Amino acid sequence: MSKLVSRFAWLLLPMLAAGICNRLNAQKTNDDIFPPAAAAKEFVNFDKHGFIIKGQRVFLVSAGLEYARIPHELWRDRLLRLKRAGFNCIEIYTFWNYHEPQEGRFDFTGDHDLNAFLRLVKQLDMYAIVRVGPYYCAEWDFGGYPIWLRFKEGLRVREPNAVFEAAVDRFFEQLMPIVNANQVHRGGAVILVQLENEHPKGWGTDKPDAYFAHLQSKAVSLGLEVPYFFSGLHHGSDPAGDNTQLDAGKRNSPWFSTEFWSVWYNYYGSSQKDADTYARRTWKIIAHGGNGYNYYMAHGGTNFGYTNNNEDAASYDYGAAVGQTGDLRPVYTGFKRAAYFARSFQFILGNSEDASDAYKSFTKARALHVSARHSGSSDLVFLDNRQDTAVPTQVMINRQWIPQHGPLIVAPGEIVPLVHNITLTNTVKLDWAVGRILGLTQQGPATTLVIYGKPGTDAELQFTTLGKVDPVTGIDGFNQVSNNLFLQIAFNRDHPVNYSFETGKQLVRVIALSDSLAARTWFAGTQGKQYIIIGAPYAGEVTTTDAGKIQVDAEQFWTSRQPTPVWIYGSDNRPFTFTLQPAKGEHATQLPMSQWQVKDASTPAAAAFDDHTWKQSNDALQMGADGDISADAWYRTTVNITNEGVYTLQAKDGGDRATVFADGQRVAAGNLHEDALSMQLTAGKHTLAVFTAHDGRDKLFNHLGPVADTDPKGLSGAVLLHKGAPVRISNWKIIPAAGTPNTQSIPAFDTAAIYTIGADAFDGKAGYAWFQATIPAVNGSDMLLHFKGVDDNVTVFINGKAVAQHTGYNTAFDVPLKDVSGAATLTLLVQNTGGSGGIHKQVELTGTAKEDIALTGWRMQGGPGDVQSTDRFTNLQANTPFDKPMLYRNSFFIDSINTAIHPVWRITINGLGHGSVWVNGRNLGRYPEKIPVNSLYIPECWLHKGANTVVVFDEDGQLPVGMRVEAEMASSRDIQSLVF
CATH class of the missing domain: 2.60.120.260 (Galactose-binding domain-like)
Structure with missing residues (x-):
């Protein structure tokens, strides 16, 4: 990942994701999709207007979820919670290191059983988008690469490279047959496949080099026949942005976002403010011609074992709609309302054109922005309140302002869809619905429309009918003039109100709900029968009992202690009524x-410990070299000390944390590249043992090329004992520089601001800054300044004289102090090329290598035992x-x-x-x-x-x-x- 995201993104607010998105979008303009093969075309296809699945226009409401972050016993529960929110599709990654942790040892069983997961998605009548990699990102350990790739000589990732491609091919030969057997035309759920992920060079149908062509040919040769694309489509926290015509231009494919970042991965839980923000961003996609979206994440889950990267730990909750533990957040309700609507009217949204010009004078409130989508003879008109205050309005229909009995109130930031000219039955057309529609469903002979609003507000529906109309319920709300039937709705706070009428043998039903009841309304079915369940905090499984009865498993969360009424509407016009009772007594909490x-886990530190079976090497081997994939490793060697004194352990590479033992006794601890691992050693032979641990590997966003030495863990390469303890340079000051500064004129730091090591000095932007500190007394000429990490490029000045330059972000380097004695002034001119920047790791004063002792003859073993x-x-x-x-x-x-x-x-x-x-x-x-x-x-x-x-x-x-x-x-x- 970029500097900004790889090191600091977990600290950022989700709003910053928009900036990351812009950087991604600058690299990709291609959002085309490769068409299906002939064998799949009748089952899944597309045109520039939308997706066509099994001959029907489909609006894809997709939920990002990772089966690898959920025990397989809970897959159904999490999938069903998403299905109940209106999702018709699931998008997943197939993490390579999850399925091939050791080279050649593949695991597709139990929690890793991709085939079982995809079959379950199909069983729930949902679709699947499968992102097969081989790179994934996803805040997952090492971006999904197996650790053993690090030790492949000559390997370069995500480029034309025979070593990497051979490893990918072997993985694809195991993975792709499972994916391809589950393609929709073969009776499965898979409708789209993504090759690669967020590659800096190629998105959509771009093939910038032979690596992309290789992935394509390999996947196709293994039976990929559904549509596919590279890297992703329209990633961002606000994918629609300010674009009011997503379908504009010479498009070849539908507009779809494969990563609509909803909330962010530094969250646990989400708020109503989050719900309002992401609901609005969703409605913008629907209103402006999008053909679907995938929330990343709709359910985050857990990084079990050692699967987290260095930006997170166990929880990957993401503030998602369905929480890590299965709870339902405020964003869930907002997503559900948009999903129910979009899928109810997907026959329009999946094949529509912009019709905004036809509704320029439609609303009484000029503060509202009006847009519209048109398909066939039907329209969807969207009233968009971009202000931070509510806007009351009426709309002009047949020379009348509607609703007649009171204004429609559009909340701040809300987008309200109105429906025009929809055929409900062969004798009834919904001419206009001026109000918020939750959903439309067919229940046998009954066509049911669910509409909602705040108690005390109104909505109005107008129908055109053929034949006799017989109002059945809610008679006071109807008014018929010739073939026109008008329905005035006043929303009730406590219970649903049923307005219905019959034409012939067909029932048209309008169920009016308060907005709070709408949040607890569920469309669910079993054995071809559809039910509307109102009032339950969650409606899970809907099944048929042995006695032929219908059973709905309704949930009452422990946070609620009040009886909850529930109404269930089937094809009959009278609902079944129930009351969910809180549990008797108190729950155990x-x-x-x-x-x-307790047991001592440091026995490998003992001088007499038998390590003869451990992996041996001269220089230290980084973690994973012995095949272990945990976050821990032990290292052992011996050293002869000639002169008693303070020594500091220094490793050329590796990370993160280390505890050093000498002859079984702990003598130092800290971060390998941030702290001084100094210890007092007596003269003589000592056994040194170093316990190392890390908190996750970098996900390698945007990284191309070799990975052998990228973010190594444990000890790696040359390790030495340096005589003496380093002196840390502190009390830094900073002066931002305008433009490209003159290196011949160092500014005065008399009133400069204090700078803290590790802080972003550039606010995520490119530029220059001066830094200054005092070097304590320098004794002799055998001294070095050791820089552990400066971001990006730096010029070093001693007492105003330029003495060194270093290029490259966050890599260690040394500057010898020549002709310097006593205290000195250290000045740095740092250039930041983008993202965060500054002095990211400590600067230390140390001695030269004259008395250094090279530590060799290492033995290592990974794991906690x-x-x-x-x-x-x-x-x-x-x-x-x-x-x-x-x-x-x-x-x-x-x-x-x-x-x-x-x-x-x-x-x-x-x-x-x-x-x-x-x-x-x-x-x-x-x-x-x-x-x-x-x-x-x-x-x-x-x-x-x-x-x-x-x-x-x-x-x-x-x-x-x-x-x-x-x-x-x-x-x-x-x-x-x-x-x-």
């Missing part, structure tokens, strides 16, 4: 834990933290597993350092979290009745005594079966 046990072994644990007695890696073990007890009571449990990580937690042998992911949540989700399917085991590997030796197993109230729920 915490599970007691037993006595903590056998964390599930029960040997050597003892009861935890300590009340102070340890200073080395430790294992802790405990258990908590669950009395019963009750299908009607569904608690969602999280385990807090209070007081812990860095590490991982296992429950019943399942790795919940890395901690600490980098988002506002201080606990790890325990999937319900991994728990069982009775004792459940917890194992904690804390790399810093912090104590687990503050850990608790607590219920997450927002997602814990009771389930009640409604049978009728």
